[in-house]
Amino acid sequence: MRPLRIGLTLRILGVLVVLGVAVFPLYWMIVTALSSNSDLFAAKARLVPDFSHFGVFIDALAEGKALGWLRNSLVIAVGTTVLSIGLGIPLGYALSRFSFWGKAVVTVLLLFTQMLPEALMVVPLFSLFRRFGLLDSLGGLILVNSAFVLPIVALILKGAIDGIPRALEESARVDGARPLTVLTRINVPLIAPSIAATAVIAFFHAWNEYVFAVTFIFTPGKQPASVGIANFIGELGTPIQTVMAVAFMFTLPAVVFYLFAQRHVVAGMTAGAVKG
Amino acid sequence: MTVQKQQRTSGSRTETRRRGSPRGSKWTPYLFLAPAAVFILVFQVVPLVQEIFLSFTRTSLLNPTHSTWVGLDNFSHIFGDKDFRRTLLTTFIYVIVCVVGAVGSGLAVALLLNKGFRGRGWARALVTIPWAAPGIAVALIATWMLNPDYGIVNRFLDAVGLGVPGGAILDSPTYALPAILATTIWQLFPFTSVVLLSALQSVPSDLTEAATVDGAGRWWTFRAVTWQVIKPTIGLLAILMTIWSLRRFELIWLMTKGGPVGATETLVIDLYSQAFDSKQLGSAAAIGMVGVVVSLIVVAGSRFVARAAEREAR
Numbered sequence: 303m304r305p306l307r308i309g310l311t312l313r314i315l316g317v318l319v320v321l322g323v324a325v326f327p328l329y330w331m332i333v334t335a336l337s338s339n340s341d342l343f344a345a346k347a348r349l350v351p352d353f354s355h356f357g358v359f360i361d362a363l364a365e366g367k368a369l370g371w372l373r374n375s376l377v378i379a380v381g382t383t384v385l386s387i388g389l390g391i392p393l394g395y396a397l398s399r400f401s402f403w404g405k406a407v408v409t410v411l412l413l414f415t416q417m418l419p420e421a422l423m424v425v426p427l428f429s430l431f432r433r434f435g436l437l438d439s440l441g442g443l444i445l446v447n448s449a450f451v452l453p454i455v456a457l458i459l460k461g462a463i464d465g466i467p468r469a470l471e472e473s474a475r476v477d478g479a480r481p482l483t484v485l486t487r488i489n490v491p492l493i494a495p496s497i498a499a500t501a502v503i504a505f506f507h508a509w510n511e512y513v514f515a516v517t518f519i520f521t522p523g524k525q526p527a528s529v530g531i532a533n534f535i536g537e538l539g540t541p542i543q544t545v546m547a548v549a550f551m552f553t554l555p556a557v558v559f560y561l562f563a564q565r566h567v568v569a570g571m572t573a574g575a576v577k578g
Numbered sequence: 579m580t581v582q583k584q585q586r587t588s589g590s591r592t593e594t595r596r597r598g599s600p601r602g603s604k605w606t607p608y609l610f611l612a613p614a615a616v617f618i619l620v621f622q623v624v625p626l627v628q629e630i631f632l633s634f635t636r637t638s639l640l641n642p643t644h645s646t647w648v649g650l651d652n653f654s655h656i657f658g659d660k661d662f663r664r665t666l667l668t669t670f671i672y673v674i675v676c677v678v679g680a681v682g683s684g685l686a687v688a689l690l691l692n693k694g695f696r697g698r699g700w701a702r703a704l705v706t707i708p709w710a711a712p713g714i715a716v717a718l719i720a721t722w723m724l725n726p727d728y729g730i731v732n733r734f735l736d737a738v739g740l741g742v743p744g745g746a747i748l749d750s751p752t753y754a755l756p757a758i759l760a761t762t763i764w765q766l767f768p769f770t771s772v773v774l775l776s777a778l779q780s781v782p783s784d785l786t787e788a789a790t791v792d793g794a795g796r797w798w799t800f801r802a803v804t805w806q807v808i809k810p811t812i813g814l815l816a817i818l819m820t821i822w823s824l825r826r827f828e829l830i831w832l833m834t835k836g837g838p839v840g841a842t843e844t845l846v847i848d849l850y851s852q853a854f855d856s857k858q859l860g861s862a863a864a865i866g867m868v869g870v871v872v873s874l875i876v877v878a879g880s881r882f883v884a885r886a887a888e889r890e891a892r
Contacts, residue, residue: 389613
């Protein structure tokens with residue numbers, strides 16, 4: 303039984319190393335946020351958080367613009383989630399249940415648009431937004447973020463609807479239900495787990511988005527947290543503890559939600575991104 | 579209500595059932611997809627067409643409504659430019675190392691987590707963290723960890739005697755790209771490993787057991803059984819990583835802005851600074867088109883290879 307023991311020990315060691323690598327940067331964010339200045343700039347780094355400085359989190363929210371940033375991010379993310387799922391469910395349903403002229407074009411388009419970098423699209427979208435008066439508004443960001451996350455949302459939901467037996471719909475149709483009623487009463491409840499997963503994807507797509515936000519928003523009070531935090535990089539005025547505290551509060555929701563939804567999210571991302 | 583006779587069954591379904599149309603007219607599918615289609619048309623297709631048009635013009639950011647048609651000048655100009663050829667090379671290095679690094683490390687981690695042990699659920703969840711963390715936060719913490727004076731990375735490297743002189747990793751033409759690559763792969767490996775882990779779990783255990791009973795070594799079992807099952811997943815991940823890496827912007831932009839002296843400049847970074855620093859919308863669009871075409875070639879090429887392999891297998 304000896305070789306087995308050695309194998310197991312090596313495996314556990316390997317897992318611990320991987321976990322250390324995975325977790326360390328976030329851990330370091332917390333340690334930095336909770337350090338005193340003398341700890342930060344001492345010759346020897348302090349490796350464990352000093353929880354007596356916990357107030358930095360409250361101060362960062364109370365004093366600064368951080369609370370406003372996070373609020374703007376929340377508005378953009380909720381709006382994007384609602385809009386992209388609202389558009390994605392009927393699109394996914396049409397792709398799953400109907401055969402129609404132009405279906406192949408739509409599918410190819412959904413796959414192709416996922417190759418377009420935001421940085422490429424930001425220039426023409428800027429002129430479009432100027433024409434429609436959408437610059438410097440959270441609503442404009444909701445629209446553009448929804449458009450960019452919609453393909454993956456729709457493809458994931460199409461895959462989920464593919465998995466529902468048609469027989470369930472047929473019986474409702476025999477009772478005379480209209481297509482829209484069938485969709486909302488039969489399909490939507492059955493694909494609820496997939497909707498939840500796409501909600502996580504859409505929400506954090508918008509929560510993390512940077513290029514459009516930094517280009518389209520001019521008023522500091524309308525900036526989302528991604529822009530606010532990015533502006534900290536290379537800036538010297540704000541104490542690094544405050545910076546890390548804000549960044550941690552920005553990161554935590556994403557990590558928590560992904561932990562809960564990871565199985566669905568990962569399955570959806572691979573299925574939606576390449577199939578078809 | 580019209581009973582539709584859609585007998586155009588797709589493919590070779592033996593079952594006879596009414597395909598498609600959960601009743602309603604033939605316009606029903608269009609009603610369902612119209613709102614989304616309008617959306618994608620307005621925010622993706624129209625801007626893309628504009629961008630393609632821009633790539634054949636000389637247009638300034640300061641006067642974007644005034645374009646001069648220059649044909650293929652932008653393209654011939656960028657391909658004649660030494661800096662652009664370097665950007666292309668950097669992009670290819672960045673993409674290839676990202677793909678190999680993310681898929682390779684993902685496979686290693688997946689194999690590590692594939693055997694049952696206590697706390698595996700936790701390990702699996704914790705490994706997801708880098709992928710879940712927002713790119714902005716990753717760029718911020720990476721920049722801080724790489725800080726020349728107080729960053730933990732330099733303190734560690736100095737302690738083990740591998741310190742970079744001056745410690746300014748992100749300001750060094752030699753070390754900036756490796757640092758960006760390490761950060762990127764750190765963020766990607768959770769995704770590849772979770773995907774590969776679920777592929778590994780679909781490897782039939784009686785097959786691997788049978789191979790072991792027949793006296794096959796571990797390496798042989800891996801190649802003959804496991805690798806065959808996960809090969810399509812590896813291919814899929816490689817394509818995804820390629821597309822994502824060709825698009826990646828904020829991590830590189832926030833850590834180095836493509837510098838020092840262009841050492842970390844990928845196509846997307848180049849196009850953004852062309853548009854917003856040099857104010858040349860035309861050549862920015864041309865650079866962007868090169869990136870999109872490369873993506874398309876990779877996807878189309880990989881499909882072609884996959885089809886050929888399928889045919890061969892038959």
